[in-house]
Amino acid sequence: GDSVIQMQGQVTLSENDFLFINCTYSTTGYPTLFWYVQYSGEGPQLLLQVTTANNKGSSRGFEATYDKGTTSFHLQKTSVQEIDSAVYYCAMREDTNAYKVIFGKGTHLHVLP
Amino acid sequence: EAAVTQSPRNKVAVTGGKVTLSCNQTNNHNNMYWYRQDTGHGLRLIHYSYGAGSTEKGDIPDGYKASRPSQENFSLILELATPSQTSVYFCASGLPGTGNDTQYFGPGTRLLVL
Numbered sequence: 748g749d750s751v752i753q754m755q756g757q758v759t760l761s762e763n764d765f766l767f768i769n770c771t772y773s774t775t776g777y778p779t780l781f782w783y784v785q786y787s788g789e790g791p792q793l794l795l796q797v798t799t800a801n802n803k804g805s806s807r808g809f810e811a812t813y814d815k816g817t818t819s820f821h822l823q824k825t826s827v828q829e830i831d832s833a834v835y836y837c838a839m840r841e842d843t844n845a846y847k848v849i850f851g852k853g854t855h856l857h858v859l860p
Numbered sequence: 861e862a863a864v865t866q867s868p869r870n871k872v873a874v875t876g877g878k879v880t881l882s883c884n885q886t887n888n889h890n891n892m893y894w895y896r897q898d899t900g901h902g903l904r905l906i907h908y909s910y911g912a913g914s915t916e917k918g919d920i921p922d923g924y925k926a927s928r929p930s931q932e933n934f935s936l937i938l939e940l941a942t943p944s945q946t947s948v949y950f951c952a953s954g955l956p957g958t959g960n961d962t963q964y965f966g967p968g969t970r971l972l973v974l
Contacts, residue, residue: 779961781961789967790864790952790966791950791963793963796962840961846891846916846956848905848961850895852900852901852902853903
């Protein structure tokens with residue numbers, strides 16, 4: 748079945764560091780991939796959606812791309828700030844059931860001032 | 861104005877008791893979802909609904925029931941609560957298949973089962 752694997756449970760960076768979070772996916776169809784961000788005390792919210800391989804999505808200084816050859820997709824930001832501290836989830840719409848989205852386990856980003 | 865609201869925001873229940881978590885959305889979305897969030901597991905889908913009167917099992921439905929009496933409201937029911945159901949529960953709404961796949965989440969309900 749479809750799956751999303753997000754290995755990095757916790758990432759600690761200093762302000763202005765480069766951020767790179769990677770996920771891998773498994774599906775038999777054409778994936779629609781997402782990155783959600785969850786700030787402390789809030790529900791998750793959509794950060795980026797990527798639907799075409801090798802095309803970048805961008806929002807709030809974050810960029811996301813996916814590589815169909817390696818079935819991986821990643822989120823990056825050139826220079827993180829303390830306000831970016833949050834949990835980041837990669838997610839994929841299920842191919843056999845378009846009503847369902849599969850979430851990774853989340854990466855807790857802690858940015859030190 | 862918040863489009864997805866949840867009540868209560870915090871709940872303490874006793875083992876074996878009945879718990880009802882409520883969700884209301886003003887997005888006019890057909891689809892609504894209940895997830896639970898646990899450290900090490902991320903977000904896991906419990907039940908979802910295509911519209912008023914429908915409920916579907918998600919990936920971890922055991923021990924939970926759902927009810928969608930109207931377009932706006934979607935409830936999650938724990939008939940016999942257990943300590944393993946201590947978690948943070950999120951409701952979401954969305955319109956998949958329309959070109960906008962975004963799910964809009966509520967602020968969450970923190971449930972502690974003693």
